[in-house]
Amino acid sequence: MMHSEGPSTSIRQQFTRQGDAYRRLNYVHDDTALKRVVAMMRVEPQGLVADFACGPGYLTLAFASECREVVGIDITPAFLDHARATATSRRLENAQFLEADVRETGLPDEAFDLTISRAAFHHFKDPGSVLDEMIRVTKPSGRVAVLDMIASENTEKAARHHEIEQLCDPTHVRALTESAILKLFEEKGLMIEFKRKGETTYSLDEWIAHGGPSEANEKRIREIFEETLSRDILGLPAHVEQGEVYFSHPGIAVVGRQAVVR
Secondary structure: OOOOOOHHHHHHHHHHHOHHHHHHOHHHHOHHHHHHHHHHHOOOOOOEEEEEOOOOOHHHHHHHOOOOEEEEEEOOHHHHHHHHHHHHHOOOOOEEEEEOEOOEOOOOOOOEEEEEEEOOHHHOOOHHHHHHHHHHOEEEEEEEEEEEEOEOOOHHHHHHHHHHHHHHOOOOOOOOEHHHHHHHHHHOOEEEEEEEEEEEEEEHHHHHHHHOOOHHHHHHHHHHHHHHHHOOOOOOOEEEEOOEEEEEEEEEEEEEEEOOOO
16 A cells, blocks of 8 residues: 555555455445445456555445456455455456555556555555556546545534544544545546445444454543543544444545546
8 A cells, every 4th residue: 555664564564464354344245335336436447456555355346247357456465365365265366466665556558447546545545646657557538536535624523523533543644535536636637427425334342343443542432432422522423332432534435537648
């Protein structure tokens, strides 16, 4: 997800340590949700797709079932090993997995009909550089898609949201707001072809398990959620169901095309 030094080292360590818990998150592997993303992107059967920061590769493989060839890129070998094993078990020979920095993939210019990144932009210190690389390897007639959680436009709520994310997972950098994502696309010369908002819901226990925070951090997270249940301080819908806390990450899918063909 990043360069081989600095932030990428912590990302690799975190997702190697917590890989099993992350893969168990329902939204990561839910076939219905993955098929919905693939259908939304409307890739032709002969299309070529690059999945940036592919993680364990479930979305990559969902595309592989519907198009000619897919490349998944990630910096975490444990995820890529899992993705390759899953591809083999499903007999999908048109999916490749590349260990690389998503800012400098080494992929050829203008090669793909679609480049996509799902649930990863909040890990990037410089999301604009990742978007630059996605654009570089996309055909002039192709599309670029970002799907991720979004923070509240309210700066105080966004700051508290940022606090719990970093308490749970230190590789979290910043969830962008909807307006920030749209501005980023505009700055990179991408016309918005499509956008859709939605929510991803978890139990608090499930979400905490994916990050594996320290006991002190987990205690603080639970205290903050106790507060937000009575007064929204996070911009994250939360409720109690049968004694268990659930909450939702608001998210957005944004698909763009180059405004000026290179």
